[in-house]
Amino acid sequence: MTLARDNLTMPAAPVSRWQFDAKALIAAPGLVFMALAFAVPVLMLVGDSFVDSEGLSLAGYRKVLGDPYYIGIIGNSLQLACITTAVCLAIGYPAAWALARIRGVWQVILFALIFLPLTVSIVVKTFGLTIMMRRDGIINFLLVNLGFIERPMRLVFTEFSLYFGMVNVFLPFMILPLYSVMRMLDPRLLDASASLGAGPLHTFLRVTLPLTMPGVIAGGTLVFSISVAAYVTPGLLVGDRFMTMSQVMAKAYLNIRDFQLGASMAVIMLVISAALILASSYLVRAPGGEKR
Amino acid sequence: MSQHATAMPPATEMHQEPSYLAVSNVTKRFGAATVLDSLSLSVGRAEFVSLLGPSGCGKTTLLRLIAGLLAPDQGAIEVGGRDLTRVAAHKRNIGVVFQNYALFPHLTVAENIAYGLRAKGVPKAEQAKKVGDALGLVRMEAFADRAVTALSGGQQQRIAVARAVVVEPSLLLLDEPFSALDRKLRETMQIELRHILRNLGITSIFVTHDQDEALVMSDRIAVMNEGRIEHLGTPSEVYARPKSLYTMEFVGQSSRMGGVVKGSSEGLVEIDTPFGLVRAPGHFMSGSRVIVGVRPEAIAAGEGPAGEYNTVRGTVAEVIYFGSRTLLHFQTAQDGDRLHVELNRLPDQVAPGSAMTLRWRIDDSRVFPAPTETGR
Amino acid sequence: MALFGSLFCRIVLGLVIAFLFMPILIVLTVSFSSSAVFAFPPPGFSLRWYASLGNADSMLQAVWLSSQIAALSTAISLVLGTLCAIAITRGMIPGAKAVATFMASPLMLPGLVLGIAFLQAARDFGLRDTYTTLLIAHVVITMPFIMRTVLASLSLFDFAMVDAARMLGRSYPAALWTVLVPNILPGFVSGGLFAFIASFDNYPVSIFLVDVRTKTLPIQLLNQVEMSPDPTVAAISALLILGTIVALIVCDRLVGLKRMASI
Numbered sequence: 001m002t003l004a005r006d007n008l009t010m011p012a013a014p015v016s017r018w019q020f021d022a023k024a025l026i027a028a029p030g031l032v033f034m035a036l037a038f039a040v041p042v043l044m045l046v047g048d049s050f051v052d053s054e055g056l057s058l059a060g061y062r063k064v065l066g067d068p069y070y071i072g073i074i075g076n077s078l079q080l081a082c083i084t085t086a087v088c089l090a091i092g093y094p095a096a097w098a099l100a101r102i103r104g105v106w107q108v109i110l111f112a113l114i115f116l117p118l119t120v121s122i123v124v125k126t127f128g129l130t131i132m133m134r135r136d137g138i139i140n141f142l143l144v145n146l147g148f149i150e151r152p153m154r155l156v157f158t159e160f161s162l163y164f165g166m167v168n169v170f171l172p173f174m175i176l177p178l179y180s181v182m183r184m185l186d187p188r189l190l191d192a193s194a195s196l197g198a199g200p201l202h203t204f205l206r207v208t209l210p211l212t213m214p215g216v217i218a219g220g221t222l223v224f225s226i227s228v229a230a231y232v233t234p235g236l237l238v239g240d241r242f243m244t245m246s247q248v249m250a251k252a253y254l255n256i257r258d259f260q261l262g263a264s265m266a267v268i269m270l271v272i273s274a275a276l277i278l279a280s281s282y283l284v285r286a287p288g289g290e291k292r
Numbered sequence: 293m294s295q296h297a298t299a300m301p302p303a304t305e306m307h308q309e310p311s312y313l314a315v316s317n318v319t320k321r322f323g324a325a326t327v328l329d330s331l332s333l334s335v336g337r338a339e340f341v342s343l344l345g346p347s348g349c350g351k352t353t354l355l356r357l358i359a360g361l362l363a364p365d366q367g368a369i370e371v372g373g374r375d376l377t378r379v380a381a382h383k384r385n386i387g388v389v390f391q392n393y394a395l396f397p398h399l400t401v402a403e404n405i406a407y408g409l410r411a412k413g414v415p416k417a418e419q420a421k422k423v424g425d426a427l428g429l430v431r432m433e434a435f436a437d438r439a440v441t442a443l444s445g446g447q448q449q450r451i452a453v454a455r456a457v458v459v460e461p462s463l464l465l466l467d468e469p470f471s472a473l474d475r476k477l478r479e480t481m482q483i484e485l486r487h488i489l490r491n492l493g494i495t496s497i498f499v500t501h502d503q504d505e506a507l508v509m510s511d512r513i514a515v516m517n518e519g520r521i522e523h524l525g526t527p528s529e530v531y532a533r534p535k536s537l538y539t540m541e542f543v544g545q546s547s548r549m550g551g552v553v554k555g556s557s558e559g560l561v562e563i564d565t566p567f568g569l570v571r572a573p574g575h576f577m578s579g580s581r582v583i584v585g586v587r588p589e590a591i592a593a594g595e596g597p598a599g600e601y602n603t604v605r606g607t608v609a610e611v612i613y614f615g616s617r618t619l620l621h622f623q624t625a626q627d628g629d630r631l632h633v634e635l636n637r638l639p640d641q642v643a644p645g646s647a648m649t650l651r652w653r654i655d656d657s658r659v660f661p662a663p664t665e666t667g668r
Numbered sequence: 669m670a671l672f673g674s675l676f677c678r679i680v681l682g683l684v685i686a687f688l689f690m691p692i693l694i695v696l697t698v699s700f701s702s703s704a705v706f707a708f709p710p711p712g713f714s715l716r717w718y719a720s721l722g723n724a725d726s727m728l729q730a731v732w733l734s735s736q737i738a739a740l741s742t743a744i745s746l747v748l749g750t751l752c753a754i755a756i757t758r759g760m761i762p763g764a765k766a767v768a769t770f771m772a773s774p775l776m777l778p779g780l781v782l783g784i785a786f787l788q789a790a791r792d793f794g795l796r797d798t799y800t801t802l803l804i805a806h807v808v809i810t811m812p813f814i815m816r817t818v819l820a821s822l823s824l825f826d827f828a829m830v831d832a833a834r835m836l837g838r839s840y841p842a843a844l845w846t847v848l849v850p851n852i853l854p855g856f857v858s859g860g861l862f863a864f865i866a867s868f869d870n871y872p873v874s875i876f877l878v879d880v881r882t883k884t885l886p887i888q889l890l891n892q893v894e895m896s897p898d899p900t901v902a903a904i905s906a907l908l909i910l911g912t913i914v915a916l917i918v919c920d921r922l923v924g925l926k927r928m929a930s931i
């Protein structure tokens with residue numbers, strides 16, 4: 001396939017005013033489907049959050065935002081997402097760096113090894129994690145044999161197991177965007193910085209980090225937005241001991257049947273995700289991020 | 293150097309023949325922009341017509357309208373007496389050779405050529421024979437089973453031609469088919485393509501930017517400008533007797549002198565130009581502002597007999613040496629006026645600043661009304 | 669110092685890979701264990717949990733349902749998404765960029781929110797049939813994967829080929845089918861694979877839509893893990909992992925993994 005555009009084929013984009021073309025109808029089935037099956041339900045959900053049995057009301061939001069219990073739950077979700085993102089970044093950054101610097105077949109192999117776990121079902125991985133966390137599981141086995149602890153300890157349903165599992169499941173989502181930015185980075189820039197007498201820390205802070213910022217933002221946004229909404233992993237690893245927004249939403253619909261509560265919680269989560277996406281696209285557009 | 297005007301080939305017979313392709317009063321708008329403005333064009337059977345014009349003048353649009361890939365806002369398109377205006381592209385039986393060939397990379401050379409035959413439901417055995425013939429036509433028999441991505445530009449070009457003609461289209465459209473080739477290859481392909489198409493007797497419309505290509509290949513040339521056809525004629529008509537200043541300047545080099553008509557008699561007008569009094573065939577009111585155009589090779593050094601020649605004097609501004617010929621530029625006070633003279637032999641001691649006498653046949657001068665520059 | 673830094677990064681990368689594979693390898697190990705409890709290291713080797721899969725009816729039903737839903741929803745998304753992507757790429761519809769964003773946006777919304785929205789809408793529209801509801805929801809889930817890869821493939825496709833095919837006697841739909849489809853097949857394969865995996869593994873949307881008799885595999889698996897975790901679950905998980913690896917290898921043969929992984 002040639003990239004050059006054939007002359008007989010008209011440029012598609014720079015059309016000043018759009019003209020109806022019968023061929024445009026090929027978009028109709030997909031668009032109509034997505035409008036009905038996606039846009040309408042989401043808008044209805046937003047609508048539902050403002051309605052109770054008596055009509056329009058803000059009762060759902062009053063319940064959620066006025067109750068320290070629910071505020072605490074929103075806090076839990078945000079804390080979970082923040083810590084998961086931070087740990088993923090701390091571990092993922094050097095790992096992605098190494099992956100981007102390695103050349104040849106090894107890069108392909110290591111890349112595949114990072115990528116492969118993504119294709120394994122989250123339920124399966126979380127199941128594996130619960131086995132690892134058992135009193136007679138591998139984590140305790142390692143900790144005892146390496147001499148960190150005397151006797152096996154309880155790990156299941158602790159915050160440690162929660163964060164261990166979250167990082168395990170979502171780490172590739174941090175590494176891949178970082179990797180794709182770092183791969184493009186010209187290593188000569190770093191050499192140049194070093195040859196100008198800059199120390200490694202200085203080079204990292206003034207050259208490497210700013211240049212890889214788009215990857216940090218992309219990976220951070222991705223990991224934050226999926227971990228703030230995570231359901232399976234927290235559910236299996238800590239359960240009710242650490243309630244999150246997801247848990248509340250699921251319970252509201254599946255157990256206690258308080259639809260307005262569920263809808264309000266869902267809209268709040270929607271707002272958090274949307275804010276995050278907007279913020280990250282703003283940050284990416286303003287390179288160098290915080291400096292401006 | 294004056295054969296051009298006198299040695300006109302008798303090229304008028306095709307105009308009388310009933311037209312095979314008839315584009316009548318076609319208008320095409322994109323939003324507010326009128327890209328083709330009530331354009332008409334008629335082409336005879338087996339004729340090779342080039343569309344020549346600057347970028348954006350609507351050549352591709354016209355071709356796509358004829359092909360049926362676009363629908364006109366007004367007007368009609370007929371081929372062989374059949375009205376095709378409302379016929380879908382795939383039912384028109386019109387062949388197209390695209391600029392980057394648009395060969396199908398997932399098919400072999402032979403499969404590419406067979407594509408149109410399969411679409412038309414030609415039996416397998418006949419397909420194979422026709423594909424073989426088409427490959428022979430473009431001298432690519434040895435490449436039948438190659439991947440098209442493994443061909444050179446010129447080879448891809450040939451396959452594109454073979455694919456388009458194998459279905460025996462009623463009309464062949466070619467949109468700048470040589471623009472991706474280097475100059476040398478382009479020249480060979482021009483001759484070869486012309487030869488193939490003439491043998492097949494296919495009526496062809498050929499779009500090009502390149503005036504030399506148009507002059508070399510065409511039976512007739514349609515010079516286009518801003519969605520209209522400025523001049524439709526044989527290469528020598530278009531070159532030697534352009535109907536408009538635009539055509540004169542777009543096709544080939546030309547000298548131009550602005551001036552005012554002093555008087556006219558016996559089909560000749562006398563014009564006062566910065567280079568002196570000049571006579572040319574035509575009818576203009578005294579006092580009208582006109583432009584006189586002359587081809588550089590029609591001008592010679594030295595005086596000529598007064599009844600037949602224009603003789604002027606000018607100061608050489610620039611001398612450009614090409615080996616076999618030399619181009620002289622003469623300057624005037626007026627902007628836009630320029631006199632280009634092409635000489636086979638450089639007279640002795642010509643250098644910028646020297647004055648020279650020049651002559652050309654009165655018949656070689658063309659006069660056009662000056663573009664009105666009102667409102668300034 | 670720089671050398672030390674790069675060595676440090678490599679060590680981290682090695683540990684990360686080990687860390688990522690730990691739960692997966694554990695599941696594989698446990699599935700071959702002779703013991704019903706998940707002791708580490710396992711006391712012995714056996715294939716009994718694989719043998720017992722034959723009796724795990726509800727699990728097999730769930731596998732079958734999930735396969736159907738994933739295959740059908742991927743196929744529907746491929747057709748609808750590709751047609752839409754063509755219109756977007758060719759500038760046939762106004763606001764092409766916004767439309768592309770819209771079609772890919774379900775990926776950016778929290779799964780549970782989508783699930784709740786579907787649940788409510790299905791109730792409001794009186795849509796009772798679990799299978800249909802699941803299928804519609806999964807088309808929405810798979811659409812972004814198709815849109816992304818197909819749009820990327822189309823941006824490299826020379827549409828003059830479609831015109832060429834039309835001028836050679838194929839109608840517009842036939843031209844798309846015989847010329848466009850074979851040429852953007854790699855995009856279809858990789859988009860289709862990810863869409864399939866996304867649907868097959870989906871939990872947060874499906875959880876609101878399933879009923880007692882119609883359960884997708886992730887739901888059934890999680891139920892089992894919560895209620896009666898035994899190595900049968902591990903055995904089926906191991907088979908799933910195997911299936912995924914086979915699918916990845918097949919697709920790699922077809923189009924190349926590097927190209928697929930350009931997320």
Ligand SMILES: Nc1ncnc2c1ncn2[C@@H]1O[C@H](COP(=O)(O)OP(=O)(O)OP(=O)(O)O)[C@@H](O)[C@H]1O
Nearest residue numbers: 007010015322327346347348349350351352353354
């Ligand atoms: N689909 C379209 N929508 C809007 N304007 C268009 C479209 N196609 C062509 N145009 C405009 O119509 C005019 C004529 O275009 P066309 O492609 O026919 O020119 P051309 O003579 O083939 O030029 P070139 O020599 O550069 O190929 C141009 O100004 C172009 O911008």
Ligand SMILES: [Mg+2]
Nearest residue numbers: 007008351352
């Ligand atoms: Mg053009």
